[in-house]
Amino acid sequence: MLKYNFKKIENFSKKKWKISNFFNKKKKSKIYILDMFPYPSGDGLHIGHTIGYIASDIYTKYKILKGYNVLHPIGFDSFGLPTEQYAFQIKKHPKLITNINIKNYKKQLKNIGLFFNWEREIITSDPSYYKWTQWIFIKLFNSWYDNKKKKTRSINDLIKIFNKEGNINIFLFNNRKQSLFSNKEWKKFSNKKKENILQNYRLAFISERKVNWCPELSTVLANDEVKNGRSERGGFPVYKKKMKQWSIRITDYSERLLKDIKKINCTKNLKNIQNNWIGKSKGVELIFKIKNKINISNINIFTKEPENIFGISFIAISTEHNLVNFIKRKKIKYYIKKIEKSYLNKDSNLIGYFTKIYAIHPFTKKEIPIYITNYVMEYGSYSIMGVPNINKIDYNFAKKFNLPIIKILNKKKIFINSYFLNNLNKKKAIEKINYIIKKKKIGIKKINYKLKDAVFSRQRYWGEPIPIYYYKNNIPKTINNLPLILPDIKYKLFNNNGESPLKKEKNWAWNIKKKKIVNKKKIDNLHTFPIETDTMPSWAASSWYYLRYMDSKNYKKIVSAKKEKYWKNVDLYIGGIEHATGHLIYSRFFHKFLNDIGIVSTIEPFNKIINQGLILGKSVIISKINKTNNFISYDLIKKKNDIQNIYISNKLLKKNNNFDENNIENNNCEIDLYKLKKWRKDFKNNNFILNKGKFIAKIKIEKMSKSKYNTINPDKIIKKFGVDSFRLYEMFLGPLNQNKIWDNKGIVGTYQFLKKFWNLFYSKGKFYISNKKPNKEELKILHYTILKIEKNIKNFEFNTSISLFMITLKKLIKINCNKKSILKKLLIIFAPFAPNFSEFIWNKIGENKSIFNSKFPIFKKKYIISNNVKYYIMINNKIKLKIYLNKNEKNIEKKILKNKKINILLNNKKIKKILIIKEKKIINILI
Incomplete structure (x- = not known):
């Protein structure tokens, strides 16, 4: 018997697809499928990247087989800081590095059997592309x-x-x-x-x-x-x-960005992330007059809860607040620098500087001290009311600076010690205070957004x-x-x-x-x-690239009106959830702007967005004591606040480690210090504090990332098991939108499955399938599989699709099915998942054209619809079991009396009456 040889199969498929064109077809129905395009780093693709590409490729191949005109382009987001840094380190120009990296990425993408419109390829560092980014600016x-x-x-x-x-x-x-x-x-x-x-x-x-x-x-x-x-x-x-x-x-587009997110077909989680990033809140901007004689008369503070003003003990402002410019103190610059150095660090200590300026409480007329702090910007504002009894951070700040903590609510959420709000619940308190604010003109209703320019x-x-x-x-x-x-x-x-x-x-x-x-x-x-010497951020090019794919060779326009109106939106956009804020906000903003100036005809760029889950890898973390050259074994650490975590390659673990796969997060494993010092030169001059001669590292399972040295290169896996085994295993790991842990052992299963599938097409040492007519059972198996696979593909449930293929294969092997009319159709629906395998066998069974020039089989109900009807059998009004009877059965009573299971339940007891209720499918036997 001819053995399954994936290398021979893949070489054949590549040659076949090289001379074929499955895109640019003049068909009525179009679909635009897009992956978030890659940044071509020197390390190449890892298995965390490929999961999204394989998923979109399965859907692309399915749509090709369904007769759609498919646009599935690819390009490279090639500008950016990582390449520039790497270029400086190795003393080469980033253009040269980018070209090398892109060449490697293209090779990897093609090796995975992905179908892309390569003729539409774009590279963001190409002047013919960034000309239009500059045009948008x-x-x-x-x-x-x-x-x-x-x-x-x-x-x-x-x-x-x-x-x-x-x-x-x-x-x-x-x-x-x-x-x-x-x-x-x-x-x-x-x-x-x-x-x-x-x-x-x-x-x-x-x-x-x-x-x-x-x-x-x-x-x-x-x-x-x-x-x-x-x-x-x-x-x-x-x-x-x-x-x-x-x-x-x-920020001018905040409301439109918020409102139109509802029009995108995506998860609630993604919509919530967008909504939170924009951060719309309705409230009141309260006016606090300044007591001190300075060139600013008042300070305005936005709050969603103006009723909490009676618990205020201080006002906190950021270093960016306009008031800071009017403070003339010798130490102000020192404190500003100190505050800004800890600005974005949530774990840092609270820092505050008393301005010696007071605001006047608009109701009580009491003096309120104003502090410059390092935590205000966390709220997306430049000034906030410090209400310690309501807010935890305000409480910690008040404690540190000995400021009063004023209680304004009791356990039942009734206002106390709040002057005219006493004995009111929150709803009535809000109504009353809003009325007073309006009457006394000490504030205005306002909508605030967290989103900044x-x-x-x-x-x-x-x-x-x-x-x-x-x-x-x-x-x-x-x-x-x-x-x-x-x-x-x-x-x-x-x-x-x-x-x-x-x-x-x-x-x-x-x-x-x-x-x-x-x-x-x-x-x-x-x-x-x-000329301006600053350059654009990396998100500038990636905010509109999807449009250029529609008309990538147009040198006169960013995109022609005709082609934009044809393709309109990206119908399916696949990428990581980490792009749910910056990238998605910017893309949607660019699109709305281009719609306003008449370049695009739609108001949103993407119809449907799917965020694939992460492939999680094993990270290794070693611990360095802050402000020293000392590294300490993880099991010796007492104060974690004094420690800086540093990622190292997981290849530096000693091979004899006892590693518990079921309790990964609690694994502490030994590092090979000789390899560590050899791996990076800067570790040579450091001191390592050991425990009983061992240096222990912390193991963590998390997102694969080159910066964490926990990535796995797909090339090595493909070399050992083949492209199709790799594709099937990545999809088989679990639901597309969930995080999964990679296990090299699991891929053996999909490899063995393909070998069994291969043998289905053999008879007497050669490729052979029978021309005989299929029987009912074979047709039932086939059409059930067509129905379920098509449904799964539409729902992006690729893991259950592969499970179903495995079940189907077992059934066909059991009945020794080798009928041409069954196996050909099965091969077509399997092709999007394992394209190389399917293409090769398709040719071997006598088909000269590519399998992707065929049509996806049509499911026929008649082969799986049963004439049997389910009945519930009751004995003395209690359900005991269910049986299936032919819907045309004329003598139901006689049929059930012959049923062995029913006779066992009756135990030779005399039957008084049999009630048959056909409408409810119930048979009640009274004994």
């Missing part, structure tokens, strides 16, 4: 959001309003903090002053703001790139720093240049000759010490006459001007 720069019309308009429309009316009306419905002016005053303003005003409205604008600054990475980071006060990349400390930055006014500047090289030059008096102007190409600079300049590497580039000035880049020495502020 220019459109944002030249736009403002009209809150009255609830859409974006051209900045020229705003200038016309200012020329005609001034900004009184604009100020009222846009709530921008600036002075009012008439149209006559506007016309007299200098160009610089006009631009400063317009910057308050532009959707892409430049301003000084406090940002997340990482000194180790020498760049600004977005909020979603910072976890617990440290950079997600590298785990370095992140501080607040005031810098001049480009930002995107995403997105910082768009990055102080690094490997990103899209921002197409801006600075005209006379530093006025930003757009460079419309796109693309503005990123210059090739030496890797030595990447270590920027906080400055953008492009600042050191000689040829980085813009000549407005020649409309091209020239040497900086030619800057004269007449014809030649400096």
